[in-house]
Amino acid sequence: MSGTRHRLPGAVPPDVALRRMLRVDHAGEYGAACIYAGQLAVLRRSDKAPVLREMQAQEQQHLDRFAELIVHRRVRPTAMLPFWHAAGFALGAMTAALGERAAMACTVAVEEAIDAHYATQIAALDDDEHELRETLARFRDDELAHRDIGLQHGAEQAPGYRLLSAVIKRGCRMAIRISERI
Ligand SMILES: [Fe+2]
Numbered sequence: 614m615s616g617t618r619h620r621l622p623g624a625v626p627p628d629v630a631l632r633r634m635l636r637v638d639h640a641g642e643y644g645a646a647c648i649y650a651g652q653l654a655v656l657r658r659s660d661k662a663p664v665l666r667e668m669q670a671q672e673q674q675h676l677d678r679f680a681e682l683i684v685h686r687r688v689r690p691t692a693m694l695p696f697w698h699a700a701g702f703a704l705g706a707m708t709a710a711l712g713e714r715a716a717m718a719c720t721v722a723v724e725e726a727i728d729a730h731y732a733t734q735i736a737a738l739d740d741d742e743h744e745l746r747e748t749l750a751r752f753r754d755d756e757l758a759h760r761d762i763g764l765q766h767g768a769e770q771a772p773g774y775r776l777l778s779a780v781i782k783r784g785c786r787m788a789i790r791i792s793e794r795i
């Protein structure tokens with residue numbers, strides 16, 4: 614018997630939930646790639662540039678995969694992409710302008726928010742979406758590795774770390790809610 618028949622009132626149908634999932638993940642990886650682009654615009658001559666480029670390349674791989682998936686599954690990308698481009702780049706450039714450690718603090722905050730987000734999605738997917746679930750699990754591991762790189766490069770020693778981290782995480786959660794729907 615189909616699970617949808619027993620849906621609670623107000624619950625989202627599974628196909629809608631899956632489209633939201635792919636839309637927000639595509640938007641998130643797009644934003645992540647833009648954040649690193651913003652950081653590299655400021656820090657391209659810094660000794661942190663190679664590690665930033667490495668993380669940026671991985672975000673690009675994540676983005677490419679979601680770009681394929683949204684085409685394949687006929688999911689409309691979020692209408693907010695141009696906005697996330699500007700916001701992501703600005704967040705990256707501004708934190709980098711505050712210093713290398715602030716840039717790393719930005720990475721840690723973003724990746725912690727994304728880790729929680731992917732964990733929720735992975736838990737929500739059934740076995741009929743095991744391939745997607747494995748993709749998300751792999752990307753989540755990459756994001757956790759990025760967080761660890763941020764911590765190794767002095768994120769927590771950034772001036773105003775706790776406030777900076779709280780503001781960025783809140784922004785990420787807001788961006789997630791918006792990109793699921795719009
Ligand atoms: Fe990513």
Ligand SMILES: [Fe+2]
Nearest residue numbers: 645724756759
């Ligand atoms: Fe990442």
